[in-house]
Amino acid sequence: MNLILFGPPAAGKGTQAKRLVDTRGMIQLSTGDMLRAAIASGSELGQRVAGIMQRGELVSDEIVVELIESRLPEAEAAGGAIFDGFPRTLAQAQALDVMLQRRGSKIDKVIRLKVDDEALMHRVAGRFAESGRPDDNPDSFKVRLAAYNAQTAPLLPYYEDQDKLVEVDGMGTIEVVAAGVDRALDGR
Ligand code: ADP
Numbered sequence: 001m002n003l004i005l006f007g008p009p010a011a012g013k014g015t016q017a018k019r020l021v022d023t024r025g026m027i028q029l030s031t032g033d034m035l036r037a038a039i040a041s042g043s044e045l046g047q048r049v050a051g052i053m054q055r056g057e058l059v060s061d062e063i064v065v066e067l068i069e070s071r072l073p074e075a076e077a078a079g080g081a082i083f084d085g086f087p088r089t090l091a092q093a094q095a096l097d098v099m100l101q102r103r104g105s106k107i108d109k110v111i112r113l114k115v116d117d118e119a120l121m122h123r124v125a126g127r128f129a130e131s132g133r134p135d136d137n138p139d140s141f142k143v144r145l146a147a148y149n150a151q152t153a154p155l156l157p158y159y160e161d162q163d164k165l166v167e168v169d170g171m172g173t174i175e176v177v178a179a180g181v182d183r184a185l186d187g188r
Helices: 013-024 031-041 044-055 061-077 090-102 117-131 138-152 155-160 174-186
Strands: 003-006 027-030 081-084 109-114 165-169
Touching (some): 003 013, 003 155, 013 027, 013 081, 027 031, 031 044, 031 061, 031 081, 044 138, 061 081, 090 155, 117 138, 155 165, 165 174
Parallel strands (some): 003 081, 003 109, 027 081, 109 165
C-alpha cells in the first residue's frame, strides 16, 4: 500500500509517519529528511538546497522527484511507502503517478491532517525554541505556510477527484491523531 501523509508544515506528518513505520512495518519517504541529510553530509546537492530550505521556499521539483525515484525500489520491496512532505506541487504529484505507474503501482490513500494556522504557528514556535531547526524561525515559517497554501493545498482536489482523500483531525494529542489515522487506513 502506498500512502501520502498530507498537510501543512508542522501538522504532524513526520510524527505519524514514524509511528506507522513502527506499528505497520511501512517505509517512510520524507523528502525533508532526505534534503536535511544531504545538507548534513555537505554534498553538492546539500549546498545547493541549504539556502532555499532555510528561507522556507520549495526546492525544485526535479531535485525532489529524483530523490524519491531513487528510493522507490526499496519501498516496493517493503510493500509500499508512506510519502511524507511529498508531493508538494501538482508537477510532483503527476511525476509520482507516472513513476508508480511504470512500476505497476499507484497511490492508494491520501490522509490529510487538518490543523489550523494558529495551532501550527504555536507548535512551530515551541519546536524552534527546543530544537532550533533553522527554517522554524517565524519569518521562514510564514514563507513555508504561504508555499503550502499556494502550491500544495491545490493538490487536494487532484486527490479528491480520484476518491483517495481521507481527512483526519490533526488538532488532538499525538495518540488521538494516531487513532484517527488508523481509522482512516483501516476504513473504519
Ligand atoms: P515541514 O513539513 O515541517 O515543512 P519538511 O521536512 O517536509 O518539513 O520540509 C522542509 C523543507 O524542505 C521545505 O520547507 C522545503 O524547503 C524542502 N522540501 C521538502 N520536501 C519538499 C518537496 N516535496 N518539494 C519541494 N521542497 C521540499
